[in-house]
Amino acid sequence: MDNPNYSDDSVDEGQELTPQEKARKRNDLQREMVMQEADLKKKINEKVLIESEIRAMKKQEAQLKVEVQVRQEKLKKVDQDVMMMETEFRNLKKKMNLI
Numbered sequence: 821m822d823n824p825n826y827s828d829d830s831v832d833e834g835q836e837l838t839p840q841e842k843a844r845k846r847n848d849l850q851r852e853m854v855m856q857e858a859d860l861k862k863k864i865n866e867k868v869l870i871e872s873e874i875r876a877m878k879k880q881e882a883q884l885k886v887e888v889q890v891r892q893e894k895l896k897k898v899d900q901d902v903m904m905m906e907t908e909f910r911n912l913k914k915k916m917n918l919i
Contacts, residue, residue, distance in 0.1 A: 837845070
C-alpha cells in the first residue's frame with residue numbers, strides 16, 4: 821500500500837537523516853506494516869473461509885451424486901413396473917375383447 825504521507829524522496833541520498841526524521845520514517849514504516857499485516861490477516865481469513873465453503877460444497881456434491889444414483893435406480897425399477905403393468909393391462913384388455 822502506498823502511503824501519501826510517506827516519501828523516500830524527502831531526503832537526498834547523500835544527506836544524513838536527523839534523529840527526528842529517522843524516528844518519523846520508522847513510525848511511518850511501522851504504521852504501514854501494521855496496516856499491511858491487518859490486510860494480510862483479513863485475506864488469509866477470507867481464503868480459509870472460501871476453502872471451507874468449497875470443501876462443504878464438494879461434500880454436498882458427493883451426497884447429491886449418491887442421491888441421484890439412488891433415484892435413477894428407483895426410476896429404473898418404477899419404469900420396469902410400469903411396463904409390466906401396461907403389459908398385464910393389455911393382456912386383460914385382450915381377454916375382455918375375447919369374451
